Structure formats: structure tokens, C-alpha cells
Amino acid sequence: MKVVLITGASSGIGRATALHFLKQGWMVAAAMRRPDVADLPCEERLRRYALDVTEPVSVCECVAAVERDCGGIDVLVNNAGVYLTKPLEDGTDADYAAVFGTNVQGTLRVTRAVLPGFRCRRAGMIVNVSSVAGRVSFPFQSLYHGSKWAIEGWSEGLAHELRPQGIRMKLVEPGMVRTPLYDRTRSQGEAVETEAYREDFASWRRYLLRCWEQGASPEASARAIFRAANDDSNRLRYTAGADTRQAFILRAVLSQRAWDWLVRRLTGLRGQPELVGTP
Numbered sequence: 001m002k003v004v005l006i007t008g009a010s011s012g013i014g015r016a017t018a019l020h021f022l023k024q025g026w027m028v029a030a031a032m033r034r035p036d037v038a039d040l041p042c043e044e045r046l047r048r049y050a051l052d053v054t055e056p057v058s059v060c061e062c063v064a065a066v067e068r069d070c071g072g073i074d075v076l077v078n079n080a081g082v083y084l085t086k087p088l089e090d091g092t093d094a095d096y097a098a099v100f101g102t103n104v105q106g107t108l109r110v111t112r113a114v115l116p117g118f119r120c121r122r123a124g125m126i127v128n129v130s131s132v133a134g135r136v137s138f139p140f141q142s143l144y145h146g147s148k149w150a151i152e153g154w155s156e157g158l159a160h161e162l163r164p165q166g167i168r169m170k171l172v173e174p175g176m177v178r179t180p181l182y183d184r185t186r187s188q189g190e191a192v193e194t195e196a197y198r199e200d201f202a203s204w205r206r207y208l209l210r211c212w213e214q215g216a217s218p219e220a221s222a223r224a225i226f227r228a229a230n231d232d233s234n235r236l237r238y239t240a241g242a243d244t245r246q247a248f249i250l251r252a253v254l255s256q257r258a259w260d261w262l263v264r265r266l267t268g269l270r271g272q273p274e275l276v277g278t279p
């Protein structure tokens with residue numbers, strides 16, 4: 001029986017992915033910060049593990065326990081992540097540490113921990129949950145974009161490095177997905193500390209929540225993750241959601257100037273220039 005280790009499996013996309021792999025007959029190692037409170041079924045093939053990706057000891061212990069209990073890992077899904085929207089100027093060092101420490105360093109750390117096992121078996125699959133935000137950028141979530149763009153570039157480079165070892169990398173790029181992340185962002189409100197950003201942030205937030213209200217289900221991302229995990233080709237990127245595909249097509253066909261205009265227009269930022277001339 002194949003074994004998948006999923007980080008951040010307590011809610012949203014990670015939880016839906018755990019249930020999807022379970023339905024497909026896999027052994028699921030569902031890793032999360034609070035295994036005791038997670039809303040997951042009690043099943044023989046679904047085991048819970050404690051994991052905080054920002055803690056090196058926790059990562060080593062979790063990977064060792066899964067390898068010991070399940071006899072190895074076939075697929076790692078790096079899903080654990082945090083989101084933040086606020087003006088960069090309002091961000092604290094704790095914000096920077098949370099976003100980069102979880103989304104970037106956490107992903108690197110868990111990946112590094114599974115590599116010795118993957119190399120010994122000359123097989124293994126790493127699926128990184130990136131985002132539409134890993135390839136196009138919007139205002140007031142530059143930290144989050146920075147973390148997801150980092151994962152995209154890192155995965156592309158590492159894919160080359162690992163292929164001769166029999167290990168494959170995949171990037172799954174969901175668009176807007178209705179998960180607890182959305183609920184947390186909505187309840188966060190539109191207040192900012194630095195007054196100068198108040199109006200633009202409020203416009204951005206209205207746009208963000210409008211898009212998120214029409215967001216896809218986490219199950220759609222889970223299906224894309226499963227498809228990527230079972231694709232032995234060298235394909236790296238898998239989009240999940242019509243909004244991601246639309247954004248990538250527009251970004252590819254529009255000039256930098258037209259894209260810039262579109263982003264400012266959609267998000268209602270002040271100082272919108274006329275779209276005239278060529279770039």
C-alpha cells in the first residue's frame with residue numbers, strides 16, 4: 001500500500017487531500033500541529049502525527065515516526081502554510097517569521113527530512129502546494145507572494161537536482177479556495193495601522209473577498225494534488241481552478257503595462273493611469 005505524508009492536514013486543502021488519498025486506498029500519514037483536536041475520521045489507514053514545520057526537532061521526529069510505522073514514504077505533500085494580507089509597512093518581524101518560516105523554511109525542512117529515505121529507495125514524489133500567488137502578484141500580500149514565488153523557484157531548481165536520484169517534484173497551484181483561511185481573513189477586518197494605506201487596502205480587501213466568495217472547494221485542489229502525485233512524467237506545474245488558468249493566460253499574453261493596468265483596475269487602487277501606447 002502506498003504511503004502519503006501530508007503536512008497541515010488538520011483543515012482546508014490538507015484535510016481534503018488526506019480524505020481523498022484515503023478514499024483512493026492509500027495509507028495516509030496526516031501531520032498537524034494539534035492531532036488531538038483535528039476533525040478527521042478514525043480509520044486504520046489514516047494515522048495522525050504531531051508536526052510543527054517551524055520546529056526542526058518536530059520535523060525529524062514526525063518523518064522518523066512515519067517511516068517506522070508505515071515502512072517508508074512514497075509521496076510528501078507540503079501543504080502547511082499561512083496567509084497574510086496587510087501593508088508591508090504594518091508587518092512585524094513576527095509576521096515575516098511566520099510567513100517565511102512556515103511557507104518557505106518549513107517546506108524546505110520537511111523535504112530535506114524525507115530525502116535520505118527517498119534516495120535509498122531511488123523513488124519518491126514531492127508535491128508542493130503553491131498558489132496562483134506564486135506566479136502573479138497583487139498588492140497588500142507581498143509577503144505571501146514572496147513566500148510562494150520562493151517555493152516556485154526553489155521547486156524548479158530542486159526538480160533538476162533530484163531527478164537523477166529517481167525523485168520527482170510537483171507544484172500544485174490553486175486559485176481562490178474556500179477554506180478556514182478565507183474565514184480568518186474576513187474576520188480580520190479592514191483596519192490598517194498606517195493611515196496612508198487605508199483607502200487602497202479597503203478596496204483591495206473588497207476585491208479579495210469578492211473573489212474568495214466565488215472560490216473553489218478544497219476537494220478540487222485535493223484532486224489536483226492526487227493527479228500530480230500519480231503522474232510519473234517530468235511535468236512540474238499543475239493548476240487547480242479556472243481562476244488560476246485565466247490569470248496565467250492573461251499574464252502570459254498581456255504586456256507588463258497592460259497587466260499593471262489590469263491589476264490596479266481590478267483592485268481599485270488609486271492613481272490608475274490611462275492605458276495608452278505600447279510598453
Ligand SMILES: NC(=O)c1ccc[n+]([C@@H]2O[C@H](COP(=O)([O-])OP(=O)(O)OC[C@H]3O[C@@H](n4cnc5c(N)ncnc54)[C@H](OP(=O)(O)O)[C@@H]3O)[C@@H](O)[C@H]2O)c1
Pocket residue numbers: 007008009010011012013014032033034051052053054079080081082083102106129130131132173174175176177178179180181182215
Ligand atoms: N485557501 C486558498 O485560497 C489557497 C489558495 C492557494 C494556495 N493555498 C495554500 O494551500 C495551503 C493550505 O491552505 P488552506 O487554504 O487549506 O488553509 P488552512 O485551512 O488554514 O490550512 C493551513 C494548514 O497549515 C497548517 N499549519 C500552519 N502553520 C503550521 C506549522 N507551523 N506547522 C504545521 N502546520 C501548520 C494549519 O494547521 P493549524 O490547524 O495547526 O493552524 C492548517 O492545517 C497553504 O499552503 C496555502 O498557502 C491556499
